[in-house]
Amino acid sequence: MTNRNLNGQVAWVTGGGTGIGLETVRALARAGSVVVVSGRRQSELDAAVSAVHEAGGVAHALALDVSDAAAVTAAAARIVADHGRIDMLVCSAGGNVPNRYWNALTPQAFAQVISVNLNGVAYCVGAVLPAMRAAGRGSIAVVSSWAGWRYLTFTGAAYGASKMGLAPLVESINDQEGPNGIRATLVCPGEVATPILRSRPKRPPDADIARMLKPEDVADAIVYAMGAPAHVCLNEIVIGPVWNRIYTGADDLKPPR
Numbered sequence: 001m002t003n004r005n006l007n008g009q010v011a012w013v014t015g016g017g018t019g020i021g022l023e024t025v026r027a028l029a030r031a032g033s034v035v036v037v038s039g040r041r042q043s044e045l046d047a048a049v050s051a052v053h054e055a056g057g058v059a060h061a062l063a064l065d066v067s068d069a070a071a072v073t074a075a076a077a078r079i080v081a082d083h084g085r086i087d088m089l090v091c092s093a094g095g096n097v098p099n100r101y102w103n104a105l106t107p108q109a110f111a112q113v114i115s116v117n118l119n120g121v122a123y124c125v126g127a128v129l130p131a132m133r134a135a136g137r138g139s140i141a142v143v144s145s146w147a148g149w150r151y152l153t154f155t156g157a158a159y160g161a162s163k164m165g166l167a168p169l170v171e172s173i174n175d176q177e178g179p180n181g182i183r184a185t186l187v188c189p190g191e192v193a194t195p196i197l198r199s200r201p202k203r204p205p206d207a208d209i210a211r212m213l214k215p216e217d218v219a220d221a222i223v224y225a226m227g228a229p230a231h232v233c234l235n236e237i238v239i240g241p242v243w244n245r246i247y248t249g250a251d252d253l254k255p256p257r
Helices: 019-030 042-054 069-083 107-135 157-164 166-180 195-199 215-226
Strands: 010-014 034-038 058-061 088-091 138-143 182-189 236-239
Touching (some): 010 107, 019 034, 019 042, 019 058, 019 088, 019 215, 034 069, 042 058, 069 107, 088 107, 088 215, 107 138, 107 157, 107 182, 138 215, 157 166, 166 182, 182 215, 215 236
Parallel strands (some): 010 088, 088 138, 182 236
8 A cells, every 4th residue: 555645644643752653743743744742841852843843844733632622623723723734633641540449449549541643533523524624634542542442451441541542433434424525543552662651550571562562663654544545544553562461461560459
C-alpha cells in the first residue's frame, strides 16, 4: 500500500508532549504535515515543537486539557482559524492511576481516568468533524490499548473501561462519517516503553522495558494509517512486541490479593 503525500496537511495531535504522541508528532512532521501539538504541560509542548523545527519540520504548540469540553471546542476553532483546515486528528492523550484495583480505587480516580481517556477523545472527535465534513475528507487515529481489545487485569477497572469504550466510539465514526469521506483507526498497542509506566503500582524491570514496543513503533503504524489512500480505512491496528509479557506473564502484572 503506497502512502499518500502528507505535505501541507494539518494534523492535530493530543498528548503530543511525550510518549506515543510525541513520536507521532515527529513522524507526521517528517512526512510533511503541519502539526499542532496539544498537551497540558507547556514545557513539553515547547520541547516537542523545537525538536520538529530543528529537524526541518513545522509544528505549533497549543496547550490543552482534553477533559475540558469547552477548551477542546475552542482549540479546534483556533486551528481552523489559523490554518484553514484540520486534515488529521490523533488522540493520544491518556493516563492511568496507581490506585487502580477495586480494593483501592476511588470514585475520584475512576472519574479522572474516564475524563481523559474516553471523554477527552469524544470531545476532540466532535470538535473536528465539522471541518472534516466541510472538506469531504479526514483521518482520525485513536490510541487505545491492548486493554481496549482484550480484558487485562493489570490495567485496572477505570483504564480498561475507558479503553474498551473507544472501540464502539471509533466504529461509530466509520459507520456514520464514512460517507462524508472521514475514516478512523483504533490503535491497540501492547506494552510500550513510555512514561505512563511510572503510574503502575509496580514498575517493570528495566530488562523487560527494553524488550517492549518503542513509542516510534506505534507512531509509524499511526502515520501509515493516516497516509493510506483515501478510499482505504484501517479500522483497527493491534500491535505488540514479539516477546509479549501479556502472554508470558510477569510478577509486576499480578494484582494484589
